[in-house]
Amino acid sequence: MKNRGLRFDPRIQFAMLALPGAAFVFVFLVLPLLSIVVFSFWRTERYELIPEWNLENYRIVLTDPTYLTFLLRSLVMATVVCLASVVYAWPVAYFIAKHGGRYRLVLVLLTAAPFLTGIVLRVTALQQILGPIGLVNMALMTFGFEPIEALMYSNVASAIGLVYLWIPFMIVAIYLSLLNFDFELLEVAKVAGARPWRAFLEVTWPLNWIGTAIGIVLVFVPTFAATVTPRFLGGPNGSLFGNILEHQFGATGTWALGSAMGVVLFLVSLAFILLIGRTIDPKRTGFTGIGR
Amino acid sequence: MGDGRRTSFFLQALLLAFLYLFLYFPIFYIAFLSFVENTTWPFPPLYTLEWYSRLAIMSDFHEGLFNSLLIGLGTGALAALFATAGAMALLRYPVRRKALVALLYLGPLFVAEVLIGISTLMFNRNVLGLPGNLFSAILSNTTHALAFAFLVVLSQLVRYDWRMDDAAMVFGARPLRCFFEVTLPSIWPAVLGAFLVSFLLAFNNFEISFYNLGAVPTLPTIAWGTLRHGIEPELYALATLVNLAVFVALLLLYLLIRTGLVRIGLPED
Numbered sequence: 001m002k003n004r005g006l007r008f009d010p011r012i013q014f015a016m017l018a019l020p021g022a023a024f025v026f027v028f029l030v031l032p033l034l035s036i037v038v039f040s041f042w043r044t045e046r047y048e049l050i051p052e053w054n055l056e057n058y059r060i061v062l063t064d065p066t067y068l069t070f071l072l073r074s075l076v077m078a079t080v081v082c083l084a085s086v087v088y089a090w091p092v093a094y095f096i097a098k099h100g101g102r103y104r105l106v107l108v109l110l111t112a113a114p115f116l117t118g119i120v121l122r123v124t125a126l127q128q129i130l131g132p133i134g135l136v137n138m139a140l141m142t143f144g145f146e147p148i149e150a151l152m153y154s155n156v157a158s159a160i161g162l163v164y165l166w167i168p169f170m171i172v173a174i175y176l177s178l179l180n181f182d183f184e185l186l187e188v189a190k191v192a193g194a195r196p197w198r199a200f201l202e203v204t205w206p207l208n209w210i211g212t213a214i215g216i217v218l219v220f221v222p223t224f225a226a227t228v229t230p231r232f233l234g235g236p237n238g239s240l241f242g243n244i245l246e247h248q249f250g251a252t253g254t255w256a257l258g259s260a261m262g263v264v265l266f267l268v269s270l271a272f273i274l275l276i277g278r279t280i281d282p283k284r285t286g287f288t289g290i291g292r
Numbered sequence: 293m294g295d296g297r298r299t300s301f302f303l304q305a306l307l308l309a310f311l312y313l314f315l316y317f318p319i320f321y322i323a324f325l326s327f328v329e330n331t332t333w334p335f336p337p338l339y340t341l342e343w344y345s346r347l348a349i350m351s352d353f354h355e356g357l358f359n360s361l362l363i364g365l366g367t368g369a370l371a372a373l374f375a376t377a378g379a380m381a382l383l384r385y386p387v388r389r390k391a392l393v394a395l396l397y398l399g400p401l402f403v404a405e406v407l408i409g410i411s412t413l414m415f416n417r418n419v420l421g422l423p424g425n426l427f428s429a430i431l432s433n434t435t436h437a438l439a440f441a442f443l444v445v446l447s448q449l450v451r452y453d454w455r456m457d458d459a460a461m462v463f464g465a466r467p468l469r470c471f472f473e474v475t476l477p478s479i480w481p482a483v484l485g486a487f488l489v490s491f492l493l494a495f496n497n498f499e500i501s502f503y504n505l506g507a508v509p510t511l512p513t514i515a516w517g518t519l520r521h522g523i524e525p526e527l528y529a530l531a532t533l534v535n536l537a538v539f540v541a542l543l544l545l546y547l548l549i550r551t552g553l554v555r556i557g558l559p560e561d
Binding site for chain 1: 296297300301303304305307308311312314315316317318319321322325332333335370374375377378380381382384385386387393396397399400401402403404405406407408410411412413414415418419431432434435438442467489492493495496497498499503512515516519523527528530531534535538539542546
């Protein structure tokens with residue numbers, strides 16, 4: 001009977017349910033990530049890792065102007081894409097949450113569904129619109145106009161592509177936050193004499209900042225590490241940090257340098273996440289999540 | 293005042309409509325291209341089924357489809373299992389350290405896919421001394437898909453009434469029996485949803501699978517290869533088939549939930 005009592009102990013049951021998944025992530029994700037931290041302090045010789053500890057890889061990544069340019073370009077790209085997504089996603093998510101009624105779920109799922117078709121196919125589709133022989137340019141040329149250079153193989157095309165890929169995350173995050181937002185508060189603000197814009201800036205925006213912040217992080221991380229989009233939409237001056245990173249694991253086989261780039265990529269994303277996390281005030285949010 | 297409200301209402305509706313156009317037009321446009329001969333400027337269109345018949349005899353395509361299906365099924369099953377167990381643990385038991393567990397489940401959302409890909413490549417190659425294969429591709433796709441599966445199950449299970457389980461336990465049901473006879477019959481749509489989302493993510497995943505598999509083809513790596521060597525119209529046919537399958541799967545899941553054929557826990561109100 002003692003054994004039976006043990007099996008019903010909530011802590012044991014909790015552990016039996018939660019630990020397998022947690023251990024799985026630890027072994028198959030956390031350990032590999034830690035392993036590239038170790039490799040980043042080694043060096044590579046003829047496609048083989050040599051365990052000689054040094055800081056050379058980091059010196060190269062952080063001082064070589066070429067790599068710094070890629071890093072900076074990725075940061076600017078991720079920032080621009082995040083800003084554009086926030087500006088576009090807000091009115092859309094707001095509209096669905098407030099006026100969607102019984103169609104809310106369909107409307108928001110429709111914005112998220114293309115995400116599940118995978119980035120390669122989505123970029124393929126977008127290339128047929130924006131590329132040099134894409135619909136836009138072919139139409140312009142057919143009707144005797146000059147093609148729009150900015151749309152084909154440029155950073156602008158990359159940015160459009162990245163917004164296309166990741167804006168679903170932003171919309172869903174803001175939408176979920178707005179679902180828990182009490183729209184009556186806006187009526188109160190109105191009665192108290194606030195103009196719509198003022199009510200938005202002082203009530204809606206701050207109370208839903210947590211949703212926006214989560215959306216920003218979810219868009220920033222994949223955009224900052226983008227490889228496929230800049231490769232197929234970015235053109236000759238469109239390579240980002242992710243492209244130079246994957247290059248180390250392909251043609252050149254410089255594993256140690258590539259690992260250091262991976263670590264830098266991860267640390268910059270982590271710093272960004274922590275920075276955004278600090279701006280969230282749990283007491284001033286309409287969001288109710290886990291552990292309610 | 294009323295005018296301002298109406299203007300902003302229509303402006304927002306317009307933005308939403310334009311977003312749908314932005315998201316779906318490219319998808320429908322390549323579906324259209326997959327049926328025409330003159331793919332560069334298809335006006336007027338010359339219809340053909342040639343790209344589909346070429347796709348059907350591509351041996352790479354069959355192998356890639358089979359591999360993608362395997363990765364999808366393996367990942368879907370593992371992720372749905374871990375996600376259901378994890379979400380139940382988190383919602384049911386008043387235990388401390390919940391945040392740490394949730395962090396491990398959701399953390400992969402904040403790790404870029406390319407990073408998951410290269411780190412598992414390095415770990416397998418240099419620590420375990422194993423070449424990447426379908427099995428390792430399933431394992432690392434699962435870490436990524438698990439976060440999404442977990443959110444799907446969690447979002448549905450918050451409405452589940454655990455008193456049903458307590459009642460079963462009071463009448464002497466063991467935890468496993470209670471799960472299969474009480475919990476699972478009401479929460480299976482959530483589990484199915486988690487499976488479906490993880491399946492689709494892994495089936496269509498490029499960056500994680502690519503670094504785990506090297507030369508072994510999957511549908512996304514075939515598409516990527518075609519894209520790299522200058523687009524060929526077979527790719528339009530491939531993309532159209534995959535997109536169609538994804539939308540049909542999502543539609544089925546949605547209908548299942550909407551028609552009330554399936555209900556999770558207690559009704560919302």
